Amino acid sequence: MPQAGLSYAAMAGSFSDAGKLGADALMSKSETPTAIHVASSLLLAVMTALMSFRYADVAKAIEEKEHGLPAEKRTLGKKIAPVFWSKALPLAVGATAIALVFLPRTIGILAEAMRLIGKDWNL
DSSP states (O other): OOOTTOOHHHHHHHHHHHHHHHHHHHSOGGGSOOHHHHHHHHHHHHHHHHHHHHHHHHHHHHHOOOOSSHHHHHHHHHHHHHHIIIIIHHHHHHHHHHHHHHHHHHHHHHHHHHHTTTSOOOO
């Protein structure tokens, strides 16, 4: 129950301000996640779920054995092509695009880690 004179919205605003203060104390302005990072994190979770749903089909297509006769090779290609174009390739392109969003931040973290090699970590 809210205290007298305070609405739920006012209480929620005070809690969110406290959360912002904690996040600001831990991260600088350049390190705070942007909307694109938040969206990419969500898309990465979706990509993981899609991969788990499609894994069996992709693994089965990869395990197909290639035969020596040309007609059998064409048949194998016709069986594998739909899996590649409709399942494996879209997942690979999506995962690559999401990884590219995080690349600048990753490079920054690596540069900071390299800068801290041999330094005293006691702040």
